[in-house]
Amino acid sequence: MDLDAFRWLLTDEGQALLERATTLEGDPLQVQSRLRRDAAPEHVAAALTQVELRRRAEAKLGDDAARMYFTPDGLEQATRAPVAAHRAGRLAAFGTRTFVDLGCGIGGDLVAVARTGATCVGIDLDPVRVAVAAANLSALALGGAVDVADATTLDTSPFDVAYADPARRTGSGRTWRAEDWTPPWSFVERLLARDACVKVAPGIPHDLVPDGVEAEWVSDRGEVKEAALWSGRLATTARRATVIGDGGLATLTDEDDPGAAAVGVRDVGAYLYEPDGAVVRAGLVTAVAAGVDGGLVDEHIAYVTSDASYRSPFARGYRVVEELPYREKPLRAALRERGVGRLTIKKRGVDVVPEQLRPRLALQGDAEATIVLTRVDGRGTCLLVEPF
Ligand SMILES: C[S@@+](CC[C@H](N)C(=O)[O-])C[C@H]1O[C@@H](n2cnc3c(N)ncnc32)[C@H](O)[C@@H]1O
Secondary structure (H helix, E strand, O other), X not given: OOHHHHHHHOOHHHHHHHHXXXXXXXXXXXXXXXXXXXXXXXXXXXXXXXXXXXXHHHHHHHHHHHXXXXXXXXXXXXXXXXXXXXXXXXXXXXXXXXXXXXXXXOOHHHHHHHOOOOEEXXXXXXXXXXXXXXXXXXXXXXXXXXXXXXXXXXXXXXXXXXXXXXXXXXXXXXXXXXXXXXXXXXXXXXXXXXXXXXXXXXXXXHHHOXXXXXXXXXXXXXXXXXXXXXXXXXXXXXXXXXXXXXXXXXXXXXXXXXOHHHHOEOOOOOEEEEEOHHHHHOOOHHHHHHHOOOEEOOOOOOOEEEOOOOOEOOEEEEEEEEEEXXXXXXXXXXXXXXXXXXXXXXXXXXXXXXXXXXXXXXXXXXXXXXXXXXXEOOEEXXXXXXXX
């Protein structure tokens, strides 16, 4: 997006155009030509881009989206509001009074921390994102300063907490090599020598996490969104899984984990539990097993089984109805016999592609069912289950 066109959008004239672009309804081409009667094409394009991005942003940022500003990439890279609010809550509980965001983008995290009342400074290399982040603070009536600067040369010592969310994209797409992030891993490592938080990809290898740094995997409504590394006095444990759901937030740490040896592998009981992705990434499946008085179905598989029924924010629970044949032909016959026409296929640790298997099962009937394909103590197994 063009910086001049964005700045113009913030003028009274620009705001009036944006308001009209938001409220005009009908065919997009007609809307565009109506707006062009009174405004320059680049201004109309800037206004219509914001209308479209605000609509797209709603899923990520909720009601704030209608008042905020975006760039397409800036929106894609922005932290989801519930995850940013959780991080901001942790920072507030720590007593953060001054905060610097070293690569604030359009300000997804920055606005969440500013809301806690901390004095916030955001910097970014990209002048358009800086202008957008500043506009977002102002649109949400939040304090804070934003400027164009290079994070790698900034003295962060005046701030209680420094935060970074390095960009994990290059010109050719996402990059998994931490040294290719911007700013790179070497910068992150230096930052983690102080009170800091760094957002990283959920796939970060455990052995990359420096000693004494807490790694927190966060999921929002069942999807793992990020890992956050907390250092200095912000680190409270080694590994943590935080699960954000409709019922609020729940967190599990390695202190809740008795370890694989204590939990062990056992026969499938009356209930099966599918741990949340954040729990799996954090390596805390055995903590879930201990929490439901259960064990693992296989030492390498993230399914837990128990004879007891528990509701847990950390795992989806299923009642085990019966074991069905694992091989395709007898499985097809068994599902046919039960009149299963609609089938949910869950799988872990087996080489099955549900989208390819489903048509081959030639489902027929009115019944709906869920099967779990997995390894039980090394053996391919199919379980008919009912979610509870
Ligand atoms: C993933 S985005 C941040 C998104 C942000 N946390 C949010 O929620 O909106 C990373 C940002 O870091 C910026 N960046 C990369 N290297 C930088 C550097 N050396 N100094 C300052 N900013 C940098 C990029 O321009 C990009 O806007």
